[in-house]
Amino acid sequence: MSENGHHVVSPKLYAAILAALLVGTWITVQAAKIDLGPWNIVLALFIATVKMSLVILFFMHGKYSPKRTQLVIISGFFWLAIMLGLTMTDYKTRSPEPSRTSYPPAITIHRA
């Protein structure tokens, strides 16, 4: 901590993060050229998430922020996960154009 409260991150650490981000970018391009089927997107998003975490923790000083600020950061991603997760479960479990003929009619009217 410096005398006025904010943590000073050393240029050495910044340079190390820069190197890690560049390596991550290279890996993500190489990984995309290999056919991993459905795992291509999972791997790409995993690498992107690691890169994002490095930027938030060190470039944006998230690691050295007060707990209150960290809570705000985490809550942002929490709400994002709700928005993405719940909407995608709807799309994944529902056919875009439900076929009405394959279901039995909801109401059967019996006439005397």
Add this chain to the structure above:
Amino acid sequence: MHRTGELYGQYKTLEQQKETASLGMWIFLVQEILFFGGIFLAYAINRHLYPTAFGISGNMLSLPLGFANTVVLIASSFTMAMSVWSAQTSKKQLVTIFLILTLILGCVFLGVKVKEYKDKFDHHLIPGHGFDITYCSKNPTACNLEGKDLANEIKEIEEGIELEGGETALNAHAQLYFSLYFGMTGLHALHMIIGAGLLLWLILDARKGRFDVNYNTPVENVGLYWHFVDIVWIFLFPLLYLINRHLA
């Protein structure tokens, strides 16, 4: 009157005053995460519904230009972080130098983006009346396509037409991809332009030696914003450029 880092009445300590400023910036950024999140959601749904058209369209982007831009933007995040460090350690000249470097790298990014947009315009990939995903495979000389690349593209388009059930369907769904491409990269570029304006304002103030160990809140908060814009691109790059590269 300019602020110089004096303690305002509503705060107990300078530390509390600074923490409040960065907390406020983070609340703004959380709102930005959700703002971009909505568009990422639109992308996820459409990619889920039309994987073939999205794969073919993604391969129409220039991987070298996208990769170069990613490197440029990550480098600009580093120079931004270094200008925050320079301010925190009262190296007043270095603050200006690193801010100018960040601005230059930001402008390089936007310049490359302009070149990419122009290529898409020339290749009939702007959604609307003139849109034609088959244009480059039919006019290879206009797109500088030859040899293996051309053969690959013709094969991809043929397979796409078959899987999507016709050229009209492929074109319709490819337009969804390109609408999202221009929407997402366009909004990202708009954030970059706003960021460049903020950097210019900081540079003018930094030249007067205004930022030092006692007062650097504007540099820190613009830095947070700049890094956020970098994070958006970290996700846009694999999602838009690398969908189906193993086919190419």
